[in-house]
Amino acid sequence: MSAATRRTLAGPASVQGTGLHTGRPCGVRLLPAESGSGIVFLRTDAPEPVPVRALPERVSATDRGVVLGTGDHAVQTVEHLLAAAAVLGLDDLRVEVDGPEIPAGDGSAGALFEALRGAGTMDHDGQPVVWRVAAPLTVREGDADYVLAPASALRITVTVEWPHPLIGRQSGCYDATADGFAGALARARTFGFIAERESLQARGRARGASADNTILLTESGLAAGSSLRWPDEFARHKAVDLLGDLALAGGRIEAAVTAFRPSHAGNVAVARAVRRVASMTAPPAMGIDQILGTLPHRYPMLLVDRIIEIHGRERIVGIKNVTFNEPFFQGHFPGHPVMPGVLIIEALAQTGGVLLMGSVDDPETKVVYFMTLDNVKFRRPVIPGDQLRFEIDVLQFRGRNCRIRGVAYVDGQPAAEAEMAARLIDR
Numbered sequence: 001m002s003a004a005t006r007r008t009l010a011g012p013a014s015v016q017g018t019g020l021h022t023g024r025p026c027g028v029r030l031l032p033a034e035s036g037s038g039i040v041f042l043r044t045d046a047p048e049p050v051p052v053r054a055l056p057e058r059v060s061a062t063d064r065g066v067v068l069g070t071g072d073h074a075v076q077t078v079e080h081l082l083a084a085a086a087v088l089g090l091d092d093l094r095v096e097v098d099g100p101e102i103p104a105g106d107g108s109a110g111a112l113f114e115a116l117r118g119a120g121t122m123d124h125d126g127q128p129v130v131w132r133v134a135a136p137l138t139v140r141e142g143d144a145d146y147v148l149a150p151a152s153a154l155r156i157t158v159t160v161e162w163p164h165p166l167i168g169r170q171s172g173c174y175d176a177t178a179d180g181f182a183g184a185l186a187r188a189r190t191f192g193f194i195a196e197r198e199s200l201q202a203r204g205r206a207r208g209a210s211a212d213n214t215i216l217l218t219e220s221g222l223a224a225g226s227s228l229r230w231p232d233e234f235a236r237h238k239a240v241d242l243l244g245d246l247a248l249a250g251g252r253i254e255a256a257v258t259a260f261r262p263s264h265a266g267n268v269a270v271a272r273a274v275r276r277v278a279s280m281t282a283p284p285a286m287g288i289d290q291i292l293g294t295l296p297h298r299y300p301m302l303l304v305d306r307i308i309e310i311h312g313r314e315r316i317v318g319i320k321n322v323t324f325n326e327p328f329f330q331g332h333f334p335g336h337p338v339m340p341g342v343l344i345i346e347a348l349a350q351t352g353g354v355l356l357m358g359s360v361d362d363p364e365t366k367v368v369y370f371m372t373l374d375n376v377k378f379r380r381p382v383i384p385g386d387q388l389r390f391e392i393d394v395l396q397f398r399g400r401n402c403r404i405r406g407v408a409y410v411d412g413q414p415a416a417e418a419e420m421a422a423r424l425i426d427r
């Protein structure tokens with residue numbers, strides 16, 4: 001598919017049903033969205049609806065499904081819808097849910113995929129985010145193992161392994177295209193073991209599971225009322241889950257992803273790793289000119305090159321490219337250049353300052369003063385040639401006071417982290 005323009009729905013669609021885990025009736029409206037908004041979920045039954053964007057940092061649980069958001073704003077079992085949206089190339093989508101969960105349908109992504117495809121898609125203004133994996137990458141989360149390699153489009157290989165007569169070891173390789181999804185994956189259903197039903201329901205899971213929406217397995221075969229659409233339906237369904245969870249990267253992924261015993265927790269870890277390690281093609285949220293217009297810092301103390309993400313007053317992500325020409329390398333240390341840790345923390349603070357300054361109407365009359373610094377940790381040295389990625393999350397925002405947590409990453413690995421308190425004051 002072309003990466004020239006972003007894509008959204010051409011018109012509305014809706015799906016009604018029952019939640020797999022909650023067992024409650026639920027409905028979802030699928031709507032076109034503004035360019036650049038991404039895929040956003042909104043609980044219309046919440047007292048004060050708050051949009052929750054489909055991103056790894058908004059994942060609150062991965063127990064037998066992915067939950068986005070918390071409390072009255074949480075939406076459960078989003079992975080099948082995200083998989084359908086991903087293979088259709090939807091960059092922007094508004095998902096209105098009238099309950100806590102996306103409808104399960106028959107346990108597959110089929111109904112959601114057909115609803116989206118039936119509504120049609122259209123290109124609109126803006127450049128899509130494309131994550132390109134430039135070098136091999138491995139991720140391990142629990143028993144799940146993943147290898148990512150460079151590729152011109154997303155292609156996944158999934159291997160599952162269970163000591164069950166109908167499963168054993170199964171593998172499949174799939175291209176993330178609409179046609180391929182429609183023929184090989186859309187109708188692959190979730191599965192579960194009868195022996196686990198009571199323990200799952202005791203912790204609030206699988207309360208809506210039945211032979212109508214789940215492949216039910218006994219110790220030796222299929223439970224009464226269950227059947228298979230393919231002998232390897234188990235691997236196919238895990239491929240659907242992987243595609244949906246990878247969509248949490250917030251853009252189109254260009255990589256060959258090999259997954260062995262994938263899990264939701266592992267899949268989300270891969271989406272998070274892609275965002276931190278892969279190269280992104282998309283205009284920055286703020287270039288250097290805009291940063292200069294926001295922060296009072298100047299050379300040699302301006303330590304943020306660009307801002308690549310801003311999410312309201314909740315989160316910001318910035319970038320600094322570290323070169324040998326940095327002035328601090330003249331004295332720290334000339335024969336063994338290492339970026340001073342205090343400057344990494346200062347760069348985190350500056351990134352947070354951009355977010356705070358963006359929360360007021362008259363930033364030119366304000367300045368950010370940092371008041372406290374807690375839980376500082378230095379994880380690895382930063383040297384010339386590294387690219388620092390600063391991720392700042394707001395922990396508390398009251399009036400002009402704010403508490404944030406920041407982590408600086410290099411190649412997806414933490415280099416430094418800290419919690420800070422700051423205050424906006426008049427110049």
